[in-house]
Amino acid sequence: MLKRQPLSFYASFPIGALVTHPYREDFANELLPKLHAELWSDWFGYVRPETRVGNATASTESVLGFVGDALALGGLALLGVPAAVRAVRRRGRPAGEDVGLGLLALVAVTAFVAFVVMLIRFPQNDGDPIKSSYLLFTTPCWAAFAVGAWSRLRRRLPRVGALLIAVGALYVASYTAFLAAALAQPSAQRVFAGTSAADSFVDMKAGLQQTSPTSGVGGEMNFLAGVQNLGNQGADTILTITLPVAMHLLGPPFYEQGSGCIGTSIITCRFGIIAGGSSTLIRFGVLVTEPGPLTMTAVATTDVPDDNPADNTAYFTVDLPG
Numbered sequence: 001m002l003k004r005q006p007l008s009f010y011a012s013f014p015i016g017a018l019v020t021h022p023y024r025e026d027f028a029n030e031l032l033p034k035l036h037a038e039l040w041s042d043w044f045g046y047v048r049p050e051t052r053v054g055n056a057t058a059s060t061e062s063v064l065g066f067v068g069d070a071l072a073l074g075g076l077a078l079l080g081v082p083a084a085v086r087a088v089r090r091r092g093r094p095a096g097e098d099v100g101l102g103l104l105a106l107v108a109v110t111a112f113v114a115f116v117v118m119l120i121r122f123p124q125n126d127g128d129p130i131k132s133s134y135l136l137f138t139t140p141c142w143a144a145f146a147v148g149a150w151s152r153l154r155r156r157l158p159r160v161g162a163l164l165i166a167v168g169a170l171y172v173a174s175y176t177a178f179l180a181a182a183l184a185q186p187s188a189q190r191v192f193a194g195t196s197a198a199d200s201f202v203d204m205k206a207g208l209q210q211t212s213p214t215s216g217v218g219g220e221m222n223f224l225a226g227v228q229n230l231g232n233q234g235a236d237t238i239l240t241i242t243l244p245v246a247m248h249l250l251g252p253p254f255y256e257q258g259s260g261c262i263g264t265s266i267i268t269c270r271f272g273i274i275a276g277g278s279s280t281l282i283r284f285g286v287l288v289t290e291p292g293p294l295t296m297t298a299v300a301t302t303d304v305p306d307d308n309p310a311d312n313t314a315y316f317t318v319d320l321p322g
Contacts, residue, residue, distance in 0.1 A: 005029070005123045010116075022062035025277075029127040031119065039132045040065030057178035064171045067164065068146065075145025078152070080105030101144070108141040122211065122224075128279060131256070200233035201307040204274070206300040208241075208316035211283070217291050217320060220250065225314075226281030227274060227300045234275040235302040239282070241267040242297045246290035253284035291320045 012030040022041045027033040041062035084102030087094040115134055122129065154161025205228045212222035227239050243249065243265050253261045257280050258271035271280050288294065295317040306312060 003123070005119070005127075009119075009127065018062050019059060022058055027127075031116075031127065031130055034127060034130045035132050036065060036069065037062065038130075040068065051181055053177060053181035057174045057181075060174040061171060061178075064167055064174070067167045068171075071146040071149045071164070072142040073145075075147075075149035076105055076108060076142075079148045080108070080141075080145055101148075104141040104144050108138050108145075111135055111138045128281075133256075200276075201231045202229065202233050202235040202276070202302055202304050203231040203307040203311070204228070204235070204237060204300040204302055205230055205308075205311040206239065206298045206314040208296065208298050208314045210316065210318070212285075214318060214320070215288065217288055220285055220287055221318065222283065222285045223296075223316070224281055224283050225269075225298045226279055227271065228279035229274045229276050230311075231307055232276035233304075234273045235304050237271045237274045238301050239269045239271065240299045240301070241269070241284075242299075243267070243286065244294040244296060246292070246294055247286040247288055247296065250285040250287055253282040255282045256280045288318070288320060294318045294320065 006029075009029055010031055012027075013032045014027075014030075017026060018033055018036060022033075022037040024034050024037050024042050027037060041058040041060075080101050083098040083100075084105045087098040087102040090098070112135065119127075119129060150161065150164050153164065207224075207226050207228065209224045210221065211224050212220070215221055225239060225241055227237055229235070229237075245265075249264045249267065253267065253269065255261060255269060255271075257274075258269065261267050261269040261282060261284075267284070269282055274280055295315055298314045298316075300312045
């Protein structure tokens, strides 16, 4: 965890880098470029494409993605926000179109603001919580704004509308070329750039961290637990957290991936495949009912042998006065 993120975390948007090498690993602590790269072009996660086709399609899709960004944001500014203003100001019964677009604008803006607030409250090294999947539920909003902006452009500037159709077709062609090249590789070669199947390995590291001030007996405390794959091969992963008797789980933990967590005193979280070089986490709150040193443990287990099992277990102790 960090005390705060630098201003560059929120303001940086290196267009040149997003054109030539649009991979999340190059924007580890930059909000907007990492979101753009993950959304449009970073099909290899935190790994650079190992083929010419992969590099070419990543760059192509990132460039074409700028058009998608412009349409969605332009639609929000020109259609969604004005519709919301008209719906609020209009006396009586506002038009249905204004209400619909206004609600979409409210959901999109509120969700993004909440996302940024989360990043401000829980600043982490390498910007790990930056994931476009957190905003996936707002996809219908951005799709409506993009289509609305395209429709308006098509009516006013027919040639621009045709150009946008061509942009969409090029994106589909680029992504199809990427999939064809990726699926043409033998499965043993679908690992990481610079490695072979014989060199691949799994190394899961568990972690536990307190994210709220230490309360007294009867108070609430919040924690973060996670698993980081330090290897270069993905593996099906389970994290098991054991709480001391004096700690009671307050509710279902927040999780980033997988099928979620079950249990109360022993919490079992199934993450599914954690790719090499990536990580995932959960957040949860507990009620503390007794004083004294209270120790919780987190153990990561996988479906394949771990290269370094020594770091699969993490401990965290809270010492409360009586």
